[in-house]
Amino acid sequence: MAKKIRIIDSTLRDGMHAVSHQFTPEEMAEIAAGLDAAGIDTLEVSHGDGLGGSSYNYGFAAAKDEDYLKAVSQVLKNSKLGVLLLPGIGTAHDLEMAAKFGAKVVRVATHCTEADIGEQHIKIAKELGMEAIGFLMMSHMVPPEKLVEQAKLFESYGADAVYVTDSAGAMTPYDVKKRIEAVKDAISVPVGFHAHNNLGLAIGNTLAAIEAGATYVDGTTRGLGAGAGNSQTEILVAVLAKLGYETGVDLYKIMDVAEELVAPKMRRPQIVDKAALSLGYAGVYGSFLLHAMRAAEKFKVDVRDILIELGRLKTVGGQEDMIVDVAYELSKAKKQ
């Protein structure tokens, strides 16, 4: 019997990054109806940075979280409605609102060493009757043992599944395999994998994850997403069909959604350009790029040297002030 793989499509969440969070509720409803008809198991909907993300800091979305959720939940017949929540950006109140407007699944996303800040939200989600999934971001930054420790924490809070998330698109298939195998061995709930395509490996890494035991994988139609984008859902469906996996998704229908409903709404093609490749190679957050480019100009150093140094120092979101320090140190070293 074919092995079942659950696809969580994040066109309407991670994909929001690629349209500067400007999908309208009507556009979301149109795409969601297509994804639902194609047989997508779960659709993730919200600002690119999750519930509560619409703000000066993360960019204002075209509409409110609840308007998106209302619009999408009205058209869904079979797919489950999911949301993303980053503790600190989204709140318990946002989660209650999402449940009220039909969200059945929440992914609680934390930095890969900080599962503990997701405890409360996992527990609230379970109380609300939702499926709760732990989502360990920037998983390339720590060795498998650390991910195991953090995945166990999420499981102990009651998470129904735990994701290894390659937020920077920095992993190779070998990195993925080691991490998924270790986490799979350590917990008894399903393991998921979320890829980014900065090193052109979104699909290859997703296959490596499945081979290593992941049964939940993410995609977005046309690869829409932050930076170089995600695994392209319609490609994933085609490749998994070729390999004999069952996704429940109709290949022709998902291809048509991508080509006819999503592509015309895109602002830019989802390619791996110099900026995206630099981020994946360095393994740093996309939000560092603009700051690093400004610092590179000011201190007359190559932006890639800054990004690589930030990666080596294992800087994380919130440490943007280090960018100028790094640029300054590099310019000093250059002069010597």
Next chain:
Amino acid sequence: MAKKIRIIDSTLRDGMHAVSHQFTPEEMAEIAAGLDAAGIDTLEVSHGDGLGGSSYNYGFAAAKDEDYLKAVSQVLKNSKLGVLLLPGIGTAHDLEMAAKFGAKVVRVATHCTEADIGEQHIKIAKELGMEAIGFLMMSHMVPPEKLVEQAKLFESYGADAVYVTDSAGAMTPYDVKKRIEAVKDAISVPVGFHAHNNLGLAIGNTLAAIEAGATYVDGTTRGLGAGAGNSQTEILVAVLAKLGYETGVDLYKIMDVAEELVAPKMRRPQIVDKAALSLGYAGVYGSFLLHAMRAAEKFKVDVRDILIELGRLKTVGGQEDMIVDVAYELSKAKKQ
């Protein structure tokens, strides 16, 4: 010590497909100078369908083969100049011309079951003092044993290396691994791999090939190429550097060539759209697409059903007349 990988960059050959063979000799010289300075081992230059490809059937190039070769060989300081030759399209005379204008490497490309039609050209290349590489196209269509037989033929003719070529971008990493391992075990000259990105696996498959023993791999800057394009050279360089392989290519320089010299000359972004994915999923030649679309319209069937049936029937270039038959049979079956 790091393992050495030779990158053959085909931006100026396979990449010609993506610009309808309209690079000018001046544009080629500019890009070639950049690739040379970045440390690319070998550059392949010619019409997308190889020497002699410029024609009514395959599309006229902006200039003659010899003008391209002259323009590029003048700027090369370290990189070797290569050409592609498909026996039947290119001739022995073309090969002599290429050698005269500085080509040091020729890849003799045949369908994966027809290495024998490459014998003469491999031998002429060796007499001309060139490096001669056998290039087995559409390698997904036959099992590893058959590729082994054909690779041995190329080796017996004097080929200096043999390539497994995924012309339709139809292979998964497992398909690649099996084929490269089998060929590697059977011949004593180096084994190469040429990927296409129709299933989003160009980079993933190239890594699988290297893991299985390939030491020559192809790329094109920005992924420029037929259909969904090739492995993106600058990504390949980044990923191989991450994994500790030596390519001799300067990562920053190759990224800059892609971004500053190649990207501005592109006619369209190199993405995996519905057409490209359909071809990779079906495993058929890109040249079938337009014919299949016309037949689909005429017989009111889905173009993807035609392509998949053509893949199942293992049709090859030259059998375009079967497309209408397949469309007709599908429309009959639909009515019953």
